[in-house]
Amino acid sequence: MPVASSTLPPRPLGFTGRSAELDRLLPRLAPAPNGDTAALPLLISAVTGMGGIGKTALAVEAAHQARAKGWFPGGTLFVDLRGYDDNPVTADQAVLALLDALGVRDADLPERTERQYDAYRTLLTARHERMLLILDNASDPSQYLPLLPGTDQHRVLITSRDSPNALPIRIIDLEALVPDESVALVTCALHDADERDERPSRELDSLRELTALCGHLPLALQIAAAMLRQRRHRSISSLVAEIKEAEDPTIVLDNGSPGTDLYGRSLVLRPVLETSYRRLPPAQARLLRLLSLAPGSETTTEAVTALADLGTEAASLSLLENLAATHLVAPVQSGEGSASVLRWQLHDLVRAFAVSVVARDQGLRKEGETARERVLTFYYRWADAADDRLRWLPGAVEPERFTGRKEALEWLDGERAGLVAAVLWAREERFTDTAVRLAGCLAQYLDWRRYFDDLITTMRAAREATHRAGNVLGESMAWNNLGIALRKVGRRDEAIDAHTCDRDLCQAAKDRPGEADAWNNLGNAFLEADRVEEAINALTRARDLHQVTGNRQGEADAWNNLGSALKKADRTEEAIKGHTRARDLYRVTQDRHGEAVAWNNLGCALPNEEWEEAIEACSRALEIFQEFEDWYETGQTLHNLALAHEEAARTAEARAHHLRAADAFTRANAPDQAAQSRADAENLE
Template sequence: MDPAGGPPAMRYRLLGPVEAWSPAGERLALGTPMQVRLLAILMSQPGTGWSIDQLVDELWHGRAPKTAAGNVKTYVWALRRALRSPGSADPAILAGATGYHLAALDAQATDGVAFDDLTQQGYHALRQRLWSDAQRAFEAALALWRGEPFAGLPGWGVLLAVRARLQEQRSSLLEEVADLHLRAGRHNELIEPLRTQIDGDPLRERPWGQLMVALARSGRRSDALATYRQLHRLLSGEVGVEPGPDLQDLHTRILRADRELLPTGARPPEKPVPQVVPRQLPAPPALFTGRTRELARLSALLLAHDGPAGTAVVTGTGGVGKTWLALRWAHDNLHHFPDGQLHVDLGGFGTATQEASPSAVVVRSLLPALGVKPLEIPAEPAAQFALYRSLTADRRLLVLLDNARDAEQVRPLLPGSAGCGVIVTSRHTLPGLVAAEGAHPVALDLPSAAEARQLLVRRLGAQRAAAQPAAVDELVSRTARLPLALSIVAARAAARPTFALQAIADDLAASRGGLAALATDDDATDLRTVLSWSYRLLSPDAARLFRQISLHPGADISAAAAASLAGAPPHLIRPTLDELTRANLLAEQSPNRFHCHDLLRAYGAELTDAHDSAADRGAARKRVLDHYLRVARDGARLVDAGRQPVDPLPGPACGSPPAFTDHRSALAWFTTEQRVLLATVDEAVAHRFDTHAGQLAQSLTPFLSRLSRWHDLAAVQTTAVTVARRRGDPCAEALAHRDLALAHIQLRRYNDGRRHLRHAMARYDQIGDRPGQASTHLHLAWVYDIEGDPRGALPHARRALALSSGSHDRRGEAAALNALGWNHARLDEHTRAIAYCEQALALHEEVDDRVGTAHTWDSLGFAYHRLGVHPTAVACYRRALALYSDVEDQCGKAETLVRLGDAHQALGEHDTSTGLWREAMAILDRLGHPQAEELFERLAAYH
């Protein structure tokens, strides 16, 4: 008998191979693999009915035969026979209004439901602080596992989703059990199980932190620190990220011998408090030597424990090693700044790009590094600086402001805490910063002859240097002991091990040249001599490309962009790039991506001015702008299929742009090139390539919108408005105003958004562009909607529908119908809402607009939910979710998850709803959306 007093029931198992057991305890033969999969589907979501069409989709994954529906019925019939209990006329598989489902699938019938029930019991005990009860429940749940869920069955559809959910749940339980063991002081016995757990899933960070705590509390502090280094290497190598802020904080606490992480018996630890700890420093210089006096000076200024940490201004001529010194000291003293490090290259002495404004630095680098989401960044610079100072108050941070132009560029970026250390590097002495802000100058002169010799010896090898000591001394003298010049000469000599060092020194002595920005009264310090010597040894193609790279908008350039810049096929440009890399005139910082030091770019700029005509320079600039524009437009069409360029391309791009296979590869390219693309817009404007600037701004809109980079979108569209007016192009100006309005609306600047929409409408009216007018009306309807006035939105949606219908714009017509349906649903006019949405759905599917289709399924779900038909609402929302996931629209997915959770809540399915809200909250928090906080408060109310 079962615990309820009834007859014994069937038992089902899914936590491992799918099995069914009779009430007598016999394992049943389930038949063919398709029958086993069918049973697994019915077990996967207890209480859910499955229609024939749904089962066909799940069983054949889009490859169903024509007889699929009949086959399903055959499988159901065969399974009923296999699962029938002796003496019972009731089938194990029932057919109801919602489809087929298993009978009596409760906690006693399936290990999957039992696992969920025990898990909930454990978490309930945790909330009550009943540690032993929680541990017993969790361990009982884990004991049910016999292997991977649905083991042996192909993973797609619902089985894949449920398998992933259960595996994630199991991993979380293992981590909760480990926390409970740590709380009980069982540190030693936990170490090996944690290592095994990490081997199975090495990218989950929580077990790494638990292992570090267990090792530290077991008296193995060095092993705990080694574990962190192992994780750091793994994450940086596998996914290119740092460990999360919790682990960084834990690492710092272990370094500082935090008393709570010392061997103290069974005292329960507290979890580290989550905190954003920025780690922005570039890697330390590999060839740094000497500078002991300057390093000691920085320590004296920045490590005063009885007073403010202070600000140090490292000054000196270009190439003298200011950044190397700052980075070397910073990496040697990380432990003194437990709240993290911030780093910004201010570009004060760049060549092709403008210096970074303090406002841009705060918005794009410092505030995000301190955990501020895009929508939380104030609009006005004064408020941005105030927020930055507030976030740095009462913290011990190290801030490195590299390559500053003047004191005005630095002053707003000084943190709001006397406990923060600041290092500024500049070629100027910045007397205003010293006088007004109490900064301390650290003058960096040329290294000593011994230090310069040591740098050369380290690169050349002690044996080679010892065999030719006089030549080494002459090289030191001829390079004026300038570290950059020493590095170039050393690299060249090291690349030719058979060359006599004296011959290299003689060649250097015979060369003449120099950089105007680095010229001095002493010819021995003229860097042009060194650089011209390297340049003269280049092949003609490499020399030409070196000159042209100074025309590129950013310091980083891809091989494809270099090919376009040179007007050469990609397969011919790679050897040229390799030659420049070997000569230390370029650095390959990642595969097929190259960096050029600003001094080398300055030298290249002088060379191209001297050797290339203005027409040649203009043609090279146009080729690289053509490249970025062509690839950006191709990518934008994949990211947003409904967005069409206003103008034809101004010219073909040379070379082969990256081949995008889908919108994901396009998004990856935009992500890699985003800094260069933003600089390219400015470069195009500066050199009067207005068509390129406007079209690049258009092409960036889908990408910046997808990443919620609203400040950057506002900046590029402001530029687009300017160049459109300069060109007298009302069509481009209208589009730029409309996209600029989008940025303002997302930044909650609704009045600014309306103002730019009025400008857009005026231009569209001027040129008689009905689709543009319709789109602008839809934007206006959106503003009314988000301000809580759906009735005010309806006239704009109706006008958009009339304009789209009149111009035969099916995509615009569908969007307008959806807007009408949504706003009628907001007014509880459900019948009209559903009718409009169904018309919109048909049109969206006709033009294959997947994003629009997703929007409309979401609107239908909302209408049915408000109508009280919650199961239908759930089905609609699920269709929307599938489409949003496919197109990687995270914001749309999150908003639908919230509403799907509301529908499940209305059905009384509270656990399902809270799970959906948590998933939505994670997405919205990552996007910096204010609704994340509302969801957090809603979830807190349920616990």
């Protein structure tokens, strides 16, 4: 009986996580039940992923677990093909190492290469005890195809940075570790060296930040852990600060790298990334560089097409898919049906590496700036069209591209992260004008979707840029939208200050339409702060200015808000007249959404004893809000309907409306209001 052969490396120290991947991989290595070879899974499995993701560690761990279960009594053979080194191991070289492990050497070794392969396959065919062959770090099928056994008795496990999509191989793609697994990896590495090391528990927040800076990439985490072991008397936060101060984290990590890992490989990041980058065809290398400059962490195929000037999405998609096969970019699918969006994401360390490649070359820097200008222009063009669609009223010019609100909102939803990130380019003089205009196009959308943090971020960037450039009208726009966002998140005093700045700038520029809008929003902010008389005065000024300038839409807004202020001042009859006047003006301008707001406010303004009229008014509003899929206003209206039914002693109807309101608020990303509505429903039981 042949002796079991094994060249399996030691089990990886501190192996952490990957339970889901092991659950997928181990059944591929298990023997067939009852010896039924027809039930065996595919002969070959591959663990793929970017350099440093932990492919070898997973393969070796799986092999050790399989060996412990007795699945491979014939042994395990491991060959490092060094596929991404300058001189990768060829199949002809590898077969010699495999024959040596199988006991064929010296005088027994055939001289001719083809005879060596014959001897190798004959030995494997004759060996009835199952064996596992691990072909590690392969970069090309030519390295491992000649080494495959000529029998289905044995199993083969390949690791590679490139996905062998053209071959019948079961592929397990590795992604970065989840945050808790990253923390566990570093903690285990420190405790293995010294169980008394209290830094992980003492500086848990800093440890989490460190793992995030490492992109949860196992190789980077191992390097960081080794650096912390070397710096036994220094804090984790000191390493975090050092990495954050560097433009490229890979430089800090590589400079502090202590040497090699358990498998004799250098613990360095940048050479791993450089090797993968150098292997790319020119078109893929260019796309990787440009993707690193894109705004946001994920970029849609359409935006990539504009960024790289590739002409068609089909051309972009083909190039992106080829690049994804190298695991330097990853596809991210989100949404369902018509709202499904395919985005492309770079690992943080790959992005940092590619940015540094661009920064070191003047020609690449110029190419990158031109690409950024293209994608910013692309974002502005379609955000402007989408904004026009959201604001569109019958009789106005039809916006390009988007045939309805739903289509415009879906596009904005899909591109939101990139759009918001692109506005931040306003800090750079070359991009200031377009980025500020883009910010203005996003205000209505971000307010509608209740993305108030994004609205505050974009408007602060726009305000700073326009102030720096002396763009008074642009600055007033930014103050106005910033004030709206601050009011919506309850920061009332800051909102009042913002709208006051907006008003003062408009007055100085003699921009009377802008001043009217500023008075209107200032009045709303005063009302939120319970400064009712100041609110009434401000909203009256807004109404009068809109009347003078002939802006019926603005006048309707002012009447509507004035009605709410009058209601709060217990001037009920005047409030009802204000909302009725607003409703009629909205009808004249054919603004159905505005009409719904007026109907809802009118229902709230009516006295309690007029609950039937209130229910009728709010029901009219509800119908329109649902038509617009405005779930926040739908929730508000359902809440008002519930109150009207409570006034009419219709408890069951009131409870049902509170529960419907909770559902609407949930859809509107308003969890606090949803919780309150559910509580209101429970209180009626």
